[in-house]
Amino acid sequence: MSVREFVVLGTASQVPTRHRNHNGYLLRWDGEGILFDPGEGTQRQMLRAGVAAHDINRICVTHFHGDHSLGLAGVIQRINLDQVPHPVTAHYPASGQKFFDRLRYATAYRETVALAEEPVERDGVLAVGPTYTLEARKLSHPVESFGYRVTEPDGRRMVPELLARHGIKGPDVGRIQREGRLGAVALEDVSEHRAGQRFAFVMDTRLCEGVDALAEGCDMLVIESTFLDEDERLAVDHGHLTAGQAARVARDAGVRALVLTHFSQRYGDPSEFERQARRAGFEGELTIASDLARVALPKR
Numbered sequence: 001m002s003v004r005e006f007v008v009l010g011t012a013s014q015v016p017t018r019h020r021n022h023n024g025y026l027l028r029w030d031g032e033g034i035l036f037d038p039g040e041g042t043q044r045q046m047l048r049a050g051v052a053a054h055d056i057n058r059i060c061v062t063h064f065h066g067d068h069s070l071g072l073a074g075v076i077q078r079i080n081l082d083q084v085p086h087p088v089t090a091h092y093p094a095s096g097q098k099f100f101d102r103l104r105y106a107t108a109y110r111e112t113v114a115l116a117e118e119p120v121e122r123d124g125v126l127a128v129g130p131t132y133t134l135e136a137r138k139l140s141h142p143v144e145s146f147g148y149r150v151t152e153p154d155g156r157r158m159v160p161e162l163l164a165r166h167g168i169k170g171p172d173v174g175r176i177q178r179e180g181r182l183g184a185v186a187l188e189d190v191s192e193h194r195a196g197q198r199f200a201f202v203m204d205t206r207l208c209e210g211v212d213a214l215a216e217g218c219d220m221l222v223i224e225s226t227f228l229d230e231d232e233r234l235a236v237d238h239g240h241l242t243a244g245q246a247a248r249v250a251r252d253a254g255v256r257a258l259v260l261t262h263f264s265q266r267y268g269d270p271s272e273f274e275r276q277a278r279r280a281g282f283e284g285e286l287t288i289a290s291d292l293a294r295v296a297l298p299k300r
Helices: 042-051 070-081 093-106 159-165 171-179 210-214 229-238 241-255 271-279
Strands: 004-010 023-028 032-036 058-060 088-091 115-117 124-128 133-138 146-151 156-158 191-192 198-202 220-224 255-262 283-289 294-296
Touching: 004 042, 004 124, 023 042, 023 198, 032 146, 032 241, 042 070, 042 283, 070 093, 088 198, 133 210, 156 159, 156 171, 156 255, 198 210, 210 241, 220 241, 229 241, 241 271, 271 283
Parallel strands: 032 058, 058 088, 088 115, 198 220, 220 255, 255 283
Antiparallel strands: 004 023, 004 294, 023 032, 124 133, 133 146, 146 198, 156 191
16 A cells, blocks of 8 residues: 655754754655655654665755755665665755765765765756656755655546446456556546645745745645744845745645744744744645654645
8 A cells, every 4th residue: 555654853953952853854655765854863763753774765955054964974874784675866956066975975884775866956857757756946045955846647536426337347447547448438438637646845945936836736845934924034034934934835836735844943832833824824734843743645
């Protein structure tokens, strides 16, 4: 059975707190896992969350600030130590190649895994597979930063009433799905269009075109909300978003499930992020991320 869920490994911005580890997130998408922004301590958080090195197929780094990348060294070495049997691909801003190199080879270890480096230079598609397309969009931050979007191909949903009308049942249902036609009956005659699931991961950024493009029509948007609305000036100066800004992006983009994360250590009460997001007009599913939480992607 396919599993699509978002596993939160850490939610702190810049510095960890007693209750929040540095960033780290894993998207489980059917049989694959995409690890986003492994900050310091990610390897230990993986252990606590029940995430194994074998679960990782791709690593996507938005930018090379420490809270989003210092865990790379440990994660890469763990992948090699555990001799992960499949290739692992790393995506990250090409402008940060020297930082990736330093983290990949921070200490001596035995390389046993084929780690493919695919740095991101511009907006566009990074990978196309049978169950998703991965793409990147540039964001607005003091250092070069990219957000990521995962899109499932559109498909067809079988309609029981139409199947019954055409007398199609049992093994013939699977046959018409595979072959597109059963005698005089076409797949379109017994099914309806089903839009593929869409997921976006947006970290450190100001409001910009890239944020809107990544969020558009998403079933789940994971987005930073480092500051509360009363500190919007700080957010703009440091290249971040407020809770209200993030929620308005989600509202205007038609997002179904919003996950707010990357919180400044200056705030002790996370419930205020929820209040401000609701006040901004977002009415969909809302999660204020906490370490080790699991959030299921909404079903289509």
